[in-house]
Amino acid sequence: MNIEFTLNGQLTAVEVPARTSLSDCLRHDLRKTGTHVACEHGVCGACTVIVDGDAVRSCLMLAVQADGCQVTTVEGMTPVTGLSALQESFHRHHALQCGFCTPGFLTTAHALLSAEPEASRDRIREVLSGNLCRCTGYVNIVEAVYDARRAYQENR
Numbered sequence: 001m002n003i004e005f006t007l008n009g010q011l012t013a014v015e016v017p018a019r020t021s022l023s024d025c026l027r028h029d030l031r032k033t034g035t036h037v038a039c040e041h042g043v044c045g046a047c048t049v050i051v052d053g054d055a056v057r058s059c060l061m062l063a064v065q066a067d068g069c070q071v072t073t074v075e076g077m078t079p080v081t082g083l084s085a086l087q088e089s090f091h092r093h094h095a096l097q098c099g100f101c102t103p104g105f106l107t108t109a110h111a112l113l114s115a116e117p118e119a120s121r122d123r124i125r126e127v128l129s130g131n132l133c134r135c136t137g138y139v140n141i142v143e144a145v146y147d148a149r150r151a152y153q154e155n156r
């Protein structure tokens with residue numbers, strides 16, 4: 001099927017079999033390999049991307065369902081030079097180790113702070129609880145997201 005969606009700000013056309021997941025379309029057809037895939041069952045959150053403002057599991061969504069949507073991957077959150085405020089905060093707080101889960105945490109946190117720039121630590125913990133990390137123990141990730149709120153509050 002031929003579909004078209006806005007990917008990281010650029011109108012993008014792609015032909016996919018109807019059964020193709022959005023994660024496979026992004027990684028294999030469009031080479032946005034920052035979107036990681038692990039469980040493929042909606043459990044780990046590594047594949048999270050932002051679709052029309054909401055954080056979604058791209059392994060559970062068909063690519064054809066993204067037709068006409070605005071899709072943002074971790075690549076789309078990254079300025080051409082340097083890091084975004086959220087990425088800088090992850091760096092500053094040492095909120096990653098192997099980094100496999102990081103794109104999913106970044107997209108999840110970006111969707112949260114875009115909608116709720118005043119999110120409390122408890123709210124951040126609640127939202128991030130849907131993402132699994134095998135390395136960090138989560139404390140630094142929560143602190144990094146909490147600390148990045150200022151940038152979202154200023155951009156409101």
Ligand code: FES
Pocket residue numbers: 036037038039040041042043044045046047048057058059060
């Ligand atoms: S790969 Fe999609 S939630 Fe784990």
Ligand code: FES
Pocket residue numbers: 095096097098099100101102132133134135136
């Ligand atoms: S930093 Fe390794 S899985 Fe999260």
